[in-house]
Amino acid sequence: MNVTVALEPVAGNGYRAWGGEPFALTAEGATREEAVRNLREQILGRLNSGWEIVSLELPARDNPWVTHAGMFEGDPLFREVQDLMAERRRQADADPDYL
Numbered sequence: 001m002n003v004t005v006a007l008e009p010v011a012g013n014g015y016r017a018w019g020g021e022p023f024a025l026t027a028e029g030a031t032r033e034e035a036v037r038n039l040r041e042q043i044l045g046r047l048n049s050g051w052e053i054v055s056l057e058l059p060a061r062d063n064p065w066v067t068h069a070g071m072f073e074g075d076p077l078f079r080e081v082q083d084l085m086a087e088r089r090r091q092a093d094a095d096p097d098y099l
Contacts, residue, residue: 009050025039025042025043025046026039027039027041027042
């Protein structure tokens with residue numbers, strides 16, 4: 001999983017990194033293009049003052065459901081249940097009065 005973070009130099013104290021919205025900025029303009037251009041200028045201003053945007057690699061967590069995947073494979077009783085469900089679905093699809 002990648003999380004985008006902002007990295008900013010801190011005077012006399014190294015760097016500060018934080019996640020979430022790295023650019024909590026708002027820009028307005030008379031047109032869509034002008035609003036986007038104004039926002040771009042604000043972001044570039046931040047980047048020119050020392051901000052960096054970097055990706056932070058985090059380890060993925062194991063999915064707890066994966067341990068149960070395939071647990072009924074080869075089980076004849078489960079195959080029978082699947083067949084019964086499929087037949088019930090076919091019956092419901094064929095019945096115009098089924099709600």
